[in-house]
Amino acid sequence: MDLKEISKIINSDFIGESFNITKMNTLKNASKSEISFVANSKYIKDIQNTNAGAIIVDKSTKEFVPKGCIALVVDSPYWEMATLSKHFAPPIEDDALSEAQIGEGTVVSPKAEIAKGAVIGKNCTIMAHVYIGANAVVGDNTIIYPSVTIYRDCKVGSDCIIHANTTIGSDGFGFATNKLGEHRKIYQNGNVVVEDNVEIGSSTTIDRAVFGTTLIKYGVRIDNLVQVGHNCIIGEHSVLVAQSGISGSTTMGRNVVMGGQSATAGHLSIAPFTTMAARSGVTKSINESGLTFAGFPLMEHRLWLKLQGKIARLIKQ
């Protein structure tokens, strides 16, 4: 999309020559042909280091925009970013794409739906009522049980098992809110990548990234009714037990265990080999690896046991 067109959509002017913008991205990941935004003064450092071709800013952050990067000044950059995201959203299905490719030995139920542009590997089983979206990729030997939905552009590796009714790549929960309390959708134009040898239980949801990728790495095991928010990275061989929830942009190292009904806040980083007991509520990043935690607020499991002993004694007093 032409930068001039973008400036019209968000009611902003700019100085310099217009050029073609291919997509939206974060300050850190944007390239010369991409547009980014800054909605919070704590990202000033990221503005100065960005490679973005253009940035949506407000008056207060305009001065930090580096040379060679075009500033589009608006009152509310986050709101306008949401406005613009709709214009970069691909169509849900795309008839112009080539017919889906199905590998040798793969069985696809006549009641499954595979959209154009999808590529399915060898020896897969795709059962009834499964939906595989445009340009989605599935590796070899993967079993997809009934009513699983894989949204467009998502990738599932080889030797995976995905149980019934799970949804991979639905929109991340992202909205801009104005002063009137109204919410405008931030179109989620990224995808989900599930690496090889991953098993995912039934009725679990893994949301697509707003930009970039929500990533489930090699050998991960996910139970039933688990929620993984947009832009998360789940490390190799991690285990997410039933009804646990991982909020957006949280990153886990390898072999992290999340007990049943445990949950994390967003934008955290969890060290490898961390174990969270059932019902843990994680609100801060964990930097030291190999520890076990419990409770909400979170504490080391040892301490939690002691504290519960003290609470039990309150009854007798």
Place this chain on the structure above:
Amino acid sequence: MLFSSVASHLKLAFIGEDLEIDSMNELNLSSPSQLSFGVHKKYSSQLSLSKAKAFLITNTLIEHLPKDSSYIVCDDVSISMAQITKLFNKKPIDIKLPSPKIGSDSYIDSMAKVENGAVIGSNVTIMAGAYIGTSVVVGDNTVIYPNVTIYRDCVIGRDCIIHAGTVIGADGFGFSHTKEGEHVKIYQNGNVIIEDSVEIGANCAIDKAVFNSTIIRKGTKLDNFIHIAHNCDIGEYCIFVAQTGVGGSTKLGRNCVVSGQSAFSDHINIAPFSTFTARSGITKSIAQSGGVYSGYPLMNHRDWKRVQAKIAKLND
């Protein structure tokens, strides 16, 4: 399958007679045609009483084997056991079975799928997007709402109502762990049995047993978003409110009431007529029936209220 082919799959030697094996089971539930396994010394008495004739065991358990057993000594029994479950796992679909039998006056939407070998009773309603797997049995008058999935070999009773998006019989969450931190799948070769007059809400997940059955007994009612893990046994007339969860192999007696967002640990037994208020976290067995409990860690509801009053005063 012959015991010798189990051994050759593991690339290990077997000792004793070569036997025909039809399936696997736990030590105390095995029949003579089943393969069982002893992982740990604490199972030595169960091992010596087992009716199985073929075993995967550790070196230290050989002396506790029943007389005339055939056995394979494994370095890591749980990993070997997981590898062998794959040999007994059935494919997700079996198209060679006869076409499904549908009882009189049953309605099956053209957008639903019923696999071969299934038996549907009379006056059943199966709505669009529902999936009834290979050899599944559904009793009379049962209503199955859209997009429900029932995996192969599961049994649903009569007069049941299963709401949209619920999944019955997905694989239980069972793995053996290697020293390198990888998880080896234990194939789940059991099923789920839902008895008569059970109602299950939308988007629930009830997993199949590793061996044998996960059971939801007569007249139990489940709300939405409930997780029941493999090998659970939920007693008659229980009530589960939304977003509750039950860990593997846990047994509840009849008429338990489990309020919203409560959850149970695995391998515990709960006495009949127990009541749990919202957000209860149950980690230990309850032997006495009729109690009312709250909190996590769990306590008597009366005690929990006293603790909450004291905590409230801490802010004064």
